[in-house]
Amino acid sequence: MTDYLSVSALTKYIKYKFDQDPHLQTILIKGELSNFKKHTSGHLYFNVKDDNSVINATMFRGNASKLSFTPKEGDEVLIEARVSVFEKRGNYQLYVNKMQLDGIGILYQRLAELKDKLRKEGLFDDINKKPIPQFPSSIAILTASTGAAIRDIYSTLNSRYPLVKQEYISTLVQGKQAKDDIVAKIEQADQLGVDVIILGRGGGSIEDLWNFNEEEVARAIYNCQTPIISAVGHESDYTISDLVADVRAATPTHAAVLATPDQFELMQQLKQVQLSMTRQIQQIIKQQRKRLDYLASYYKFKTPSLLYDQQIQRRDELEKQLNLNLKMKLTQARQDLRLVSQKFNLRYLLNDIKQYKSHAARYQQVIVQRLRQKLANHETQLKNKVELLNNLSPTNVMLRGYSIISKDEQVVTSVDQVSKGDQLNLSMKDGNIKASVEKVGKNDE
Template identity: 40%
Template structure:
């Protein structure tokens, strides 16, 4: 044993427990089995064994989870349990800690229920804002249920006891079996042919298979499309169906549905009596108040001396008229003064004087402009004449009148500036101030200039 690590039983158990806790697949799993050794502890916890033909496992379901069970577990009952596997350290034994459990055989129905419930919720069929109010005093109550079950007897007895003045119309249907759902849906549509104020749809208690017709979409659709307010009354208080979610009001039992649909007549009679007493009391109080007011009026000055009061009022009227005339004259004088002041200000601000002033200024400016234009044109004309005179003095034509001439080649494109540019016998064109000459050179004599 030298070199070997020795651990305690507690340490070993905790290591095993840690292995269970680190395995995610054991944290949330479903187990099918048969209940045996069932014990319901006084503190509310349930202890039992789940077994099948080949194995068994200890299980515990604490009170915080089993309080929502809709059935009573017992030995020999086959169930499907959801929970996690872990180790109970004190006994060193692994066991299933159950969080949810249902009888075996309804798992598929439960899944279908949840799927349909979620789908209809997303479609808005459970929206509270779409629920129709239940009338307080219905005259005609429709009941859709089996004509032979205990539910119809409870409903009729309750309505007759609470509100016997209401008429009840029974529309018989099948409440379980393959044709039950279509029978209930058809009856809901048929109910719209009658002048019903409210409709009770339901049946007595039973297993989930027996209540399944009220979990069918065809029934939910008929309730959702109904124009008559619908009270669902399916099974016992712990039974919940799709019809309960879609209906305008859910009743825990058929008897409760009748109580919700029909008011208690004796309570209504008592309310009416109380309201009647309050009404009489209020009327008597008002009559007494008005009688006292009448007596005060009879004792008033106006009733005792009406002529004297009339003369006083006539005099007050004359004084009021005089004051009105006085105020009117004062008001008219004030308005006339205001009008005169405004007229004076208007004449001062009349545009005629401004227009005349602008016209005179316009004439003065036009005259000044004309004078300046003439001076400007005279100066420019004198300057132009001077430039023309100078330009005329520099003109080659002006110089040619003094006897000068220009010599070009025969085509008249090249101007000769020296005799060295011309050959004897060459034809030239001589330009004079009054015309041109076509000549031929017979001889050339070059003049010598002093350097």
């Protein structure tokens, strides 16, 4: 019995072999994620599979926190891991150290991030969409110079609306240089003054259509002043260019349909309008004829003199009344003139003038006498005031032996203003005296 191993012992031995094999310590593997679960602890548990096999895998929280993306069911990934055995179940599994999206997955991740960024900036908002003119006169077509897209657009435009002028601008739609070429051609078309721009190409893989998912192309479409119809790929293909453009078309043919009216539909509409207008005109003519017949049957139109006989009579009455009023006005004016003439008789006027002159002379004599009397009174008052002023003049006072004492150019009027040793100036009638104070005394001392 001692030759038999326990399950645990065998499992430990196999795990030991796995752990000691240097080829299993770091392996690179790619596959698709399935049965993906994220534990509350932060550890990730999932399977990695391809068309023929499935391997269990675990990624612990420390390594999972370093991921640049959020793994999900169906992701194609590239994994760096070690291979070991989970003893409890006896299963071998991958312990993942690093994981990244594989090719297409990375592109889809970048696409999702850019869509979210541009959506937050408002580049997809309907309020920023420009309307497509109903009857464009010119259209710029930006696509490859060869291929089904340009043929479909050309044939559709010519069959639907041959009046429109078509400006074809050969544009790279695939390859490394396509992104910059698309931006340049959009800016070129925007300067042409066309009514609509169609930006299109045929379908393809995500890699083929990737230039229409570039941020530079999206911003060029958004900043374009001319309405743009995006027709990239087929009906199931959606690119960022479709979301930013003013209108998205499922195919290049659909873009040509959206950009132009159908000439046959227009012809039908014109016929309908012509028919409607003809009916309306006929109805108007019919109504006007009825009105004309009614007016023609009016009795005054049958005897036209009835329309103006009374007016002639009325005019004669007004003319008569006007002449009468003029005569009365003229008579009254003559009477007023006669009264005025009598009022302004020349003899009476001369007598009035003579009386006014006599009154004026008398008033003038009275005024002169009063002025002379006023002047004499003022002259007497002036002489009295001059004499009084002269008597009060300091000069006359000094002539009687008095003098004016000043100190520092201030007149001294009291002994309180003077101290011993002060220099005083004495102004007299014939000059000045400089004096020094030796003693100061008051009358009561």
